[in-house]
Amino acid sequence: MSPCPRCCAMNVKDSELVWFSLTVLLILLQGNSGQITVTQTPSVVVSALNQNVTLDCQFSHTPDQKVTGVILYWYHRWPGREDQYIYPHVPTKYQNRIMVLDSNRTNKDKSIVLLGVGWEDRYKYHCMLSYDRGDDANRMRGAGVLLLLHDSMTFDLAPWTPSSLLCSVEVSPHPELRLSMLEDGVEGPSVQNDTHALHSTLSLLIPLYNDRKYECRLNWSSEIILSQTYFIPSALPEPIFLYSAILLIPFIILLIILTGVLVKCRLR
Template structure:
C-alpha cells in the first residue's frame, strides 16, 4: 500500500498532494456541533436543549450561522423545533439572542409526554471560502413526572416510591435508609407500561424496620434525576400522635446546564492537520532513503 501511495504521490507531484491533503484536513476541521446524548425534563416544566457550535480559529463567518432544530424522524415541515413549526409555536425560544454566538441552545417550554424523542441541532455556516453545514449527534429527551414517596394506604409499615417516566431501560429507582442502599426489586421492569400515554410507572416498596431518613432516588443510567426524602419516626404508644411527625418531601435537583468542555473534539481538530503533516514527512523520508 505504501509503495502504491508513493508511486501516486510521485506521479502527481508533492506540491499537489500537500495542497490536496491540507484542503481535506482543513475542511474536516472547520467546525463541529456538540449536543448531549440524553436530556431529562420534568413534566410540565421548561427544558434547555443544549447545542454548541465549535469552529476552528481560522474560520471566519461572513454572516450569522443559520440554526435548525429537527425532531427525528423528520417526516414533514411540522417536525421542526427551530424555527418552530406550528406544533411548537410559542413554546420554543433562543437561549442566546446574539446570532453570532456559538451557543445555539433553545428553551423548550412546558414539556409534555409526547415531546419525548430525539432532536438534532443543525447549523449552516457561511465563510469567505464557501458554505457548509454541521450536524449534532442528536439528543434523546426523556420526561419524568413528580415522584411520590409515602406510606402505603393499605399498610402503614410499607413505604412505597412511585414515579412515571418515559419508556427508557436506563431509568432505575433506588431506596436508601440513613445513607445505606436497601435491597428492592428491579424497578426498571416492575412498572406497568402504557404506550398510548408515552410513559411507564416505576414502583418500589420497602418495609419500615426502624426510624430514620429514607430516600428514594431516580437515576437515568449514572445521572441523578430526582429524589424524595421521607423522615420516619416509630409511633409511641403513650403518644399516638407521634406518628404524625413523619414527613415526606420531593426534591428536584437544581441542575443548571453545564457544558462539559468537549476536549476530544478540540484535540481531534488539532490532530487532523498534524497527522497529515506527519504522514507527508514520513513518506518524504522513505522516498529519500
C-alpha cells in the same frame, strides 16, 4: 571512565523519538482546533414536567475560516418516524414554545429553550447548521440531545396496607432511568422500564419497620434525579407519671385499709 558509546547513541535516539512524538501531537492538536464542529452536550437531559429546558448546540469555528450565511435548524427524531423540523419553521405544536438564546448569526451558541415541556416532547433533538465557506455551501449536524421527563414522586404508606411503603413516579421509559429504595443507607430493590409507551409508572413496595430510615430515589445512570425520605421513630414509652400511678395503687389501697382499721379501733 567514559560513558558507553552505545548508551549515548541509544539516549540520543530516545530523545529524538520523544521530540518527534511531541511535534506530531502538537500538529494534530492544532489541526483539531481549526476544525469546524457542531457539538451538543450533554447528550441526555432529564427534566420535570412543565419546566423550561435548554437544548445545547455549539457551533465552533475560527474567523480565518470565513464562515458566512449561517442558518440554524432544529429538528427531532424518533426511531421509525420521520424527522420533524421545529425551527426556524415552527409547527403549531411548538408555537410560542421555542426561544433561541442568541439570534445573532455570528454567535457560536446556537442553543434553544423549550418552554413548558410535556410527555409528548420526549424526542432526540438535533441542531443543524447550513453555512457558506468561500464558494462552497456546507451543512453540519450535531449528535443530538435526548429529552427524558418525569413527574413528581409519591412516597408514603401504601393505601391498601399501612404496614408497607409505596414509592412511585411516572417517567419517560428508558433503561437508564431507575427507581431504587434504600433502607438505613443500604440500597435494596430497584426497578426500571424500557417500553415504547409515551410514559409509564415505576413503583416499589417494601415492608415498613419502626426506627428505620427509608429513601426512595429516581436515578439516571449514577446521577440522582429525585429523592424522598421516610422515617418512623420507635414507639415512645408511656409517661412516667402513669407508671408511677400504677406502682402507687397497692400502697394507696393498703393505706386506705389501715386508715379504716385505726378509725374502728378508736370508735370502740
